Amino acid sequence: MNKFTLHTGIAAPMDRANIDTDMIIPKQFLKSIKRSGFGKNLFDELRYLDEGQPDQDCVGRPLNQEFVLNQARYQGASVLLARENFGCGSSREHAPWALDDYGFRSVIAPSFAEIFYNNCFKNGLLPIVLSDEQVEQLFAETAATEGYELSVDLQRQVVVTPSGQEIAFEIDDFRKHCLLNGLDDIGLTLQHADDIRAYEEKRRQSSPWLFDAIK
Amino acid sequence: MAGQTLYDKLFESHLVRTNEDGSSLIYIDRQVLHEVTSPQAFEGLRIAGRKPWRIDANIATPDHNVPTTERSGGVDQIVDPVSKIQVKTLDENCDEFGILEFKMNDHNQGIVHVMAPEQGAVLPGCTAVCGDSHTATLGALGALAHGVGTSEVEHVLATQCLITKKMKNMLVRVDGELGVGVTPKDVVLHVIGVIGTAGGTGYAIEFGGEVFRAMSMEGRMTVCNMAIEAGARVGLVSVDQITIDYFEGRPFAPKGEQWDTAVAQWQGLVSDTDAEFDEVVVIQAADIEPQVTWGTSPEMVVGVSSQVPNPANETDQVKIDGINRALQYMGLNADQKITDIKLDRVFIGSCTNSRIEDLRDAAKIVEGRQVADNIIQALVVPGSGLVKTQAEEEGLDKIFTAAGLEWREPGCSMCLAMNPDKLGNGEHCASTSNRNFEGRQGFGGRTHLVSPAMAAAAAVTGHFIDVRELIKPELVK
Ligand code: SF4
Numbered sequence: 001m002n003k004f005t006l007h008t009g010i011a012a013p014m015d016r017a018n019i020d021t022d023m024i025i026p027k028q029f030l031k032s033i034k035r036s037g038f039g040k041n042l043f044d045e046l047r048y049l050d051e052g053q054p055d056q057d058c059v060g061r062p063l064n065q066e067f068v069l070n071q072a073r074y075q076g077a078s079v080l081l082a083r084e085n086f087g088c089g090s091s092r093e094h095a096p097w098a099l100d101d102y103g104f105r106s107v108i109a110p111s112f113a114e115i116f117y118n119n120c121f122k123n124g125l126l127p128i129v130l131s132d133e134q135v136e137q138l139f140a141e142t143a144a145t146e147g148y149e150l151s152v153d154l155q156r157q158v159v160v161t162p163s164g165q166e167i168a169f170e171i172d173d174f175r176k177h178c179l180l181n182g183l184d185d186i187g188l189t190l191q192h193a194d195d196i197r198a199y200e201e202k203r204r205q206s207s208p209w210l211f212d213a214i215k
Numbered sequence: 216m217a218g219q220t221l222y223d224k225l226f227e228s229h230l231v232r233t234n235e236d237g238s239s240l241i242y243i244d245r246q247v248l249h250e251v252t253s254p255q256a257f258e259g260l261r262i263a264g265r266k267p268w269r270i271d272a273n274i275a276t277p278d279h280n281v282p283t284t285e286r287s288g289g290v291d292q293i294v295d296p297v298s299k300i301q302v303k304t305l306d307e308n309c310d311e312f313g314i315l316e317f318k319m320n321d322h323n324q325g326i327v328h329v330m331a332p333e334q335g336a337v338l339p340g341c342t343a344v345c346g347d348s349h350t351a352t353l354g355a356l357g358a359l360a361h362g363v364g365t366s367e368v369e370h371v372l373a374t375q376c377l378i379t380k381k382m383k384n385m386l387v388r389v390d391g392e393l394g395v396g397v398t399p400k401d402v403v404l405h406v407i408g409v410i411g412t413a414g415g416t417g418y419a420i421e422f423g424g425e426v427f428r429a430m431s432m433e434g435r436m437t438v439c440n441m442a443i444e445a446g447a448r449v450g451l452v453s454v455d456q457i458t459i460d461y462f463e464g465r466p467f468a469p470k471g472e473q474w475d476t477a478v479a480q481w482q483g484l485v486s487d488t489d490a491e492f493d494e495v496v497v498i499q500a501a502d503i504e505p506q507v508t509w510g511t512s513p514e515m516v517v518g519v520s521s522q523v524p525n526p527a528n529e530t531d532q533v534k535i536d537g538i539n540r541a542l543q544y545m546g547l548n549a550d551q552k553i554t555d556i557k558l559d560r561v562f563i564g565s566c567t568n569s570r571i572e573d574l575r576d577a578a579k580i581v582e583g584r585q586v587a588d589n590i591i592q593a594l595v596v597p598g599s600g601l602v603k604t605q606a607e608e609e610g611l612d613k614i615f616t617a618a619g620l621e622w623r624e625p626g627c628s629m630c631l632a633m634n635p636d637k638l639g640n641g642e643h644c645a646s647t648s649n650r651n652f653e654g655r656q657g658f659g660g661r662t663h664l665v666s667p668a669m670a671a672a673a674a675v676t677g678h679f680i681d682v683r684e685l686i687k688p689e690l691v692k
Binding site for chain 1: 231232240242244245254255258259262263265268269271272273274297300301304315336338340341366369370373374375376378467468469473476477480
């Protein structure tokens, strides 16, 4: 999993409450055997004017020019500003996969749906909860300034605006530790690799037939 | 100090460490992979730049959505594009990482839970995982086997460990001797009927008592296979001479001196006589007759001589609603006799009942008889290429085809209808598989779970019948 320490990037505003995971990545794309490559279908129904099909080449599909991510000024955005209850609906882990694959590293909103919030951490994406007023302020500043960038400093738990204003956020210590060190469940287990190796060596001694048999 | 159960021994002997949050890291000796739950796990490894911890702990085969009709054209001939891509992806992943795979047209290919024991790929005393909930089948070998999800498949690939919590111990003891025509499938369906589909939740169930001691390995696998339908992620049988004899000479079983060391070790894989179980359920073998599920959950099961239940006899509203819903879906009436249920299709196969003994049981019943006119299709799908060959050597395929049943290539087939073998809307099927959930065998399909002998009897009569009437009519009152 990607580490998250300090990230600075263009902010894109999704000015709509209750964005559900089906909007983030519609169900026809779930049949894939992969967990990468969902970025081109992120917000598919909002982003394109036609109906997207799995395995379709999205280059040349008619774009909804109104949609925020299609506007020139938000190209390359990596911090998503959102409204309340972001990520509600089905538990599909494809939603954070799609956001991550598109290039987002952090989502800032007044509230998140719980499963989505959890799934973000498993995938190196940092969801940040700020107050309604703080989120409102960031929306206003983003709209006012082209190329508006936000810095997210996980170590210090602050979002830094271009003017240098620091907005503090809360995060669970354990989750912070995992993100800072790029530890998913596998990463956490691999911290005990020495224990695993030691066990394995004992096992090889006591039950050698379980090793190098299946080839 | 009280003795240990088999589960305690297997768990403790694989414990790598206990985590701060109380969960445990246990070492996994074997992972069995198939095409449906592995692609995203391999993809996850690649994205994170990881490699499998240990290649030789893995073995793979495609089973869930391979076609079971003539398939010599290979993977490219698979019609359904999603199935084709899943099977191809498994091939590519195994080739890339160097994992041994029995590919679709390999003679050793088969349903994961049939292939793994028959190859000796999973052995007594092993821990094993597979991304399929019926992995508990392997507990019959005296192995600790867990069904896992895709993220755990990836975790085990990357770390050779599973994060888990120790379960409680339950003993299901069946005393006495089974009657003629009563099979392991009937035993496990009866057990599920007694303890319910959630009765085993949080437990590792050990099956003990005279009935299991006398049962063959294949029968024990049928029983452990359905532990999950009683809510238990783990089903187990203590090791005995039957277990040891089963493994002698299997391709991946130890040989020579190692065999002797292994046998000495395996003999200790039994629950101690003074082991304490958190829960004990005792059942008398004499109370078990051939079973038939009438509803949409495996616990909705009765003996073939009884009737579909009547909600009017229940007091609990949740139960009443459940019965009503199931009756409606199944198109049955309260108090209808089980033997009056007419069937449209018959499926003999799945990881529960597709081994050689199952096929022999079924062949015995259909031999010299004909599939009834109202049966649209009766499928026999062997669990693996090896089972298929064995059956053909014994002439079972001829018996089936002469009676009007179809003889297929190995795979999961109509167990979950991911390949073209499906029930039509509203059709009733006598099936030897393990799940009778709504739509499991096809949209609107109505599944009745039974033993291979009972399915065969249904095929030749067109409705349910006590198979003992076909074996030894004088036994049935
Ligand atoms: S036969 Fe059915 S239950 Fe068994 S592994 Fe295949 S799909 Fe799963």
